[in-house]
Amino acid sequence: MPLDLVARFAALVAPNDMLDAEDAAPHLVEPRGLYKGRAAIVIRPRSTEEVAAIVRLAHETGTPIVPQGGNTGLVGGQTPDQGGGAILLSTKRLDRIREVDADENLIVAEAGVTLAAIQDAAKAADRLFPLSLGSEGSCTVGGNIATNAGGVGVLAYGNTRDLVLGVEAVLPDGRIWNGLRRLRKDNTGYDLKHLFIGSEGTLGIVTAAVLKLFPAPREVATAFCGVPSPAAALALFRLLRAKAGSALTGCEILPRIGLDFTLRHMAATRDPLSEPHPWYVLVELSSPLSIGLAATLESALAEAFETGIVEDAAIAVSGEHAEAFWRIRQGMSEVQGKEGGSIKHDVSVPLGRVAAFIAEATSAVEAFEPGARVVAFGHLGDGNIHFNVSQPVGVDKATYLERWSAMNEVVHGIVEAYGGSIAAEHGVGRLKRGLLPTVKQSVELDMMRAVKSALDPNGLFNPGVLI
Amino acid sequence: MPLDLVARFAALVAPNDMLDAEDAAPHLVEPRGLYKGRAAIVIRPRSTEEVAAIVRLAHETGTPIVPQGGNTGLVGGQTPDQGGGAILLSTKRLDRIREVDADENLIVAEAGVTLAAIQDAAKAADRLFPLSLGSEGSCTVGGNIATNAGGVGVLAYGNTRDLVLGVEAVLPDGRIWNGLRRLRKDNTGYDLKHLFIGSEGTLGIVTAAVLKLFPAPREVATAFCGVPSPAAALALFRLLRAKAGSALTGCEILPRIGLDFTLRHMAATRDPLSEPHPWYVLVELSSPLSIGLAATLESALAEAFETGIVEDAAIAVSGEHAEAFWRIRQGMSEVQGKEGGSIKHDVSVPLGRVAAFIAEATSAVEAFEPGARVVAFGHLGDGNIHFNVSQPVGVDKATYLERWSAMNEVVHGIVEAYGGSIAAEHGVGRLKRGLLPTVKQSVELDMMRAVKSALDPNGLFNPGVLI
Secondary structure, three states: OOHHHHHHHHOOOOHHHEOOHHHHHHHHEOOOOOOEOOOOEEEOOOOHHHHHHHHHHHHHHOOOEEEEOOOOOOOOOOOOOOOOOOEEEEOOOOOOEEEEEOOOOEEEEEOOOEHHHHHHHHHHOOEEOOOEOOOOOOOEHHHHHHHOOOEOOHHHHOOHHHHEEEEEEEOOOOOEEEEOOOOOOOOOOOOOHHHHOOOOOOOOEEEEEEEEOEEOOOEEEEEEEEEOOHHHHHHHHHHHHHHHHHHEEEEEEEEHHHHHHHHHHOOOOOOOOOOOOOEEEEEEEEEOOOOOHHHHHHHHHHHHHHOOOOOEEEEOOOHHHHHHHHHHHHOHHHHHHOOOOEEOOEEEOOHHHHHHHHHHHHHHHHHHOOOOEEEEEEEHHHOEEEEEEEOOOOOOHHHHHOOHHHHHHHHHHHHHHOOOEOOOOOOOOOOOHHHHHHHOOHHHHHHHHHHHHHHOOOOOEOOOOOO | OOHHHHHHHHOOOOHHHEOOHHHHHHHHEOOOOOOEOOOOEEEOOOOHHHHHHHHHHHHHHOOOEEEEOOOOOOOOOOOOOOOOOOEEEEOOOOOOEEEEEOOOOEEEEEOOOEHHHHHHHHHHOOEEOOOEOOOOOOOEHHHHHHHOOOEOOHHHHOOHHHHEEEEEEEOOOOOEEEEOOOOOOOOOOOOOHHHHOOOOOOOOEEEEEEEEOEEOOOEEEEEEEEEOOHHHHHHHHHHHHHHHHHHEEEEEEEEHHHHHHHHHHOOOOOOOOOOOOOEEEEEEEEEOOOOOHHHHHHHHHHHHHHOOOOOEEEEOOOHHHHHHHHHHHHOHHHHHHOOOOEEOOEEEOOHHHHHHHHHHHHHHHHHHOOOOEEEEEEEHHHOEEEEEEEOOOOOOHHHHHOOHHHHHHHHHHHHHHOOOEOOOOOOOOOOOHHHHHHHOOHHHHHHHHHHHHHHOOOOOEOOOOOO
């Protein structure tokens, strides 16, 4: 980028908001180091108006823009390519919570506010913001919206998409769209916010949003259950859903090998149960009402124990105890990193097919790569399994990771046969862009391209990502 | 339309599926008689493939298409204009329920299936499809999707948008998009189904959908409450929400004048309470679990009675009794028709502003048209009020209705000042198309036009509606 253009961008923000090389560096590599990029400038505007000014200049000069939130995405959607001609626009300094309205059950926040800060603001108003992910301390709500993030609260509260009432966005031509609606019902035309949610920065930049809040839980009952198989885990889910209805707010599945990794690599963790079990289900019941959830959980587990669905279970006796269970679940990705290379599959299948999918994909992967260690875990109630495969012990990590695409092909083929999705909650990004034509009808890809061209005719937003 | 072209369309369907003038007539006027149109042909295909063949020929010949479901819309979106050059394509014969999967909690239905038939199919599988409207016996699910229909179940289950997992649609060029997804999580690109939901037939024709089912209610508790004011009604809503949480599945507000109309014009109805009250709230608690809702309702009403929020209440002692309460609510539009002209406003405001809005809009309307009788009723918990205004007694109906637009302007101005929507659940159609530029930013209208041009570049779908 010519220096005079750099200067023109710099003039649009305060001096420290255009980063020098040292401060820019962390924005150009994602935490796992899988994606690295280059950018002409890294800029962190402080207001929607500054974002709009930057985008207008980019529009005028044909400069590509890569929006970035907390830089925690797992598919490379937040990292520029190696070309070095793009602007990396970080939303981190759009960090104000503009309003919390407990009465209307909503919060208005800028894109760069971390998910944890939103959760905290809701809590301070005696409300719940139910989106919850492993990276919640550093991911931003703008990134959550851009990727339609999932997480552990989807079962009861839906994906990010379901939690957004309105968005404010800067469009590719630099105009600001104030779509900060706060109504539960509004049928005045196409629902454009749903285009931006999950668009991975390809249609503009979400700068703020109106988010739904919920009553804070009054009762929480948590259990860590040992079960013989994924089929038993699913039976347990169904039993709990029947007994607790919408109070079943968490239902995560973990394999024994995942717990082994945790015990090996995470400080201050212990096996919640006295004997090992092949699989585990982490269960949470919660409600804003006092409705005796502890008794509900106990009687459901007693029934599950009698029918052999559950082999053993520990019920949390305190908030700390429950947190210890959740730490095991939330650390699941991290501990795999300590066991060498891990090839990931973020997939979903219809709920009733989860057990069959895990069995078939495990056999296929073990045949494809003898000694590979399948760590299949995730959001059982959503049919969303993180089908991750750790390298065989002792092999070379880099050599193993070279088989990423080939193994993906094996697993994704089974996902397709089960009517599933190969990008359930992490999105497409750079990682799976090339796979879209294999899983989407051409008519749908054509529609996506038509929408992209309609809103970003010059193709300046996040080129190389998603579409 | 030239006769040979008529013949080409006729050749695409079975002989009886291209209607003669007599059978076509009911499709060209909507039930209230407010919109009447003309069409070159009225055609009722029986399969998605037949729809696609018709649309391909229309595309090839530049023939406009007006899609129509149950012809129950209230904004003229289903009625062609007077030009007579368009095809009216009725989806009524796309009437198969393709699948009910109780295990996965979903139903796959074609566009022409009536809402009541979907509800019945769900019930037969011991499930609930929670969308519920006054016209459910004749409206179709395709029309519900095209208009993002609301109704009395939105409070707990959301609008139609929230109940759709996937859609199948014929695009304006005649290609079939099979978007019949059945996953709870799928982040593989723009969520195009949300563009079609609420698009009022302007982007193509939805031919089938995958809809979410819910557990059937086991317990239902229903009450008809006399309250002193809309503010008290809102306080009652909040009390019930706090006591019953997500088990509060219905909360409708009615004014005394609405009940007066009902008693006057609807056979076999009686006042549920012994004395008249200024306002009424119809409350429903329901749950798939047995959690003692009758006791919850009684204790909440006792508390409300003590604090003066509720003046009197009748609790339904049987299903028939509860149905009698609901009949009063569902007949509210019909009985207004018997009192002469009624000028309608389908609006929403933030929940906390409902009472102030009703007060201010009532004063304004009474000043604008002395003697006019405001019948403000609707979905209290959604902030969605049908602010209808019956003519003064004794004036000429046609003269009164001539003031429709001017009165709209008075009421919509107040809605705007309260941050509300002038088309909360009935949509825009022909009725409010001209108002969109007054309530939408130009940047949003531009985006809507860009999307419309991208998917329907020749503008053949439902011209004159929405955009």
